[in-house]
Amino acid sequence: MTKIIADEKLIDEFLERGVEAIYPSKEAFRKKLMSGERLKIYEGFDPTGPHLHVGHAMGIRALGILQKLGHEVIFLVGDYTAKVGDPDKDTTRKMLTDEEIENNMSSWKKQAGQLIDFDGKNPVRFERNYKWLSKLKLNDLIQLMSNITVQRMLERDMFERRIKEGDPIRLHEFIYPLMQGYDGVAMEVDMEIGGTDQTFNMLVGRDLIKSYLGKEKFVRTNKMMDAPDGRTMSKTKGNGINLADSPEDMFGKAMSYSDEHILSGFELLTDVSMEEIEKMKLAMEKGENPMIFKKKMAYEIVKIIKGEKAAEVAQKHFEQVISKKELPMDISEIKVFIGELLIDVLVKNELASSKADARRKIDQGGVKIDNEAIYDWQLKLDENYSEKIIKVGKREFRRIKITK
């Protein structure tokens, strides 16, 4: 039996940092954590896209704290719920095929494994809800549905909005929260963690657990971090800073946050203490260059996922390539046949999405060889271009390797 640790500092962090709310209350859950009882906690992730992002990392790190405290933690993949799709703001989600789902989740264990431990003395359990949801019979479903009213369903703000806008809502979308709630019943959990967008679903789950198991499920909702483009970070849109991104990419994406996001980025995505964040806030108000702090934020974000070394390398890469416009350290090679058209080379190596796109980039001075813009889209590459560096846009570099 794993020993339960009641480390008040860790508990405080779990209850406060990046937390929007805890239901029924923070104090109630603190008591629970201090009681010595071993709790079962989970967060679910639907494989609607291949990438987990730093927004998910918030929840995953929270799970990590509970793992450290000795509780039983479950990382649940919603492979069955993903089929139905959590209702979206303005559209019905498309239903995914088994294959898409498998693809999307194929590396999740690895991605999440950067933050929590799936092995060791108190391993995080990796589960899929296919295990129980696929076994539900119509009878079970009817019983499940009888627990909740249509009125309650319609309260969900996105449904309300879609009704007002005249956007269709399909009946199966109502089943989603019930399926998610049933996960908690099947696993008999004591707590669920999720973003504020999951509040409704998680609270429905609270009712279900009360009714099926007669116990209380606590709910922790996380604040949500915007994506660098200012929209919601989303698996489906793919606009987030992804856990599978290279450190360099993560750093760059983090740098593209607008200045207003710096402080919340520190709070939600890094371990930097709240006191320090407050100091930075004052410094910026006094007129210090926000760029300095944004770089630190980017560094800390990379550090938390990829480690200190990778963060240092990423920062150097950014300063060298973006700030100073120098060549990066590592440049991957591409094979080029003698006499091959530059346009074809760009397309073949995914530096352009089509020949027309390649031509446009060339026309606009976006393609350089050894730092010299090429404007001739009919250019053929030959031996003279061996070992030269092609640069496309601001940050794609390739070394030419001529082959016969």
Place this chain on the structure above:
RNA sequence: GGGUCGGUGGCGGAGUGGUCAAUCGCAGCUGACUGUAAAUCAGCCGAUUUCGGUCUACGGGGGUUCGAAUCCCUCCCGGCCCA
């Protein structure tokens, strides 16, 4: 089931017989600038081309016409109202 309105590019949304590969906004791309892959500004933004064109595309199919996203028929799908 009846009535009515509608289905346009990754998304939102104009266009109602020719100058429509389709106004515009968002997203994306390239450049300039900078403190950044921020903001701002400029350009680009279906594919293919021997750069003359050619092909595919406005829910699907068929038709009218020299010519259709635009008109007609039919089918499919959705919103709203009524039952």
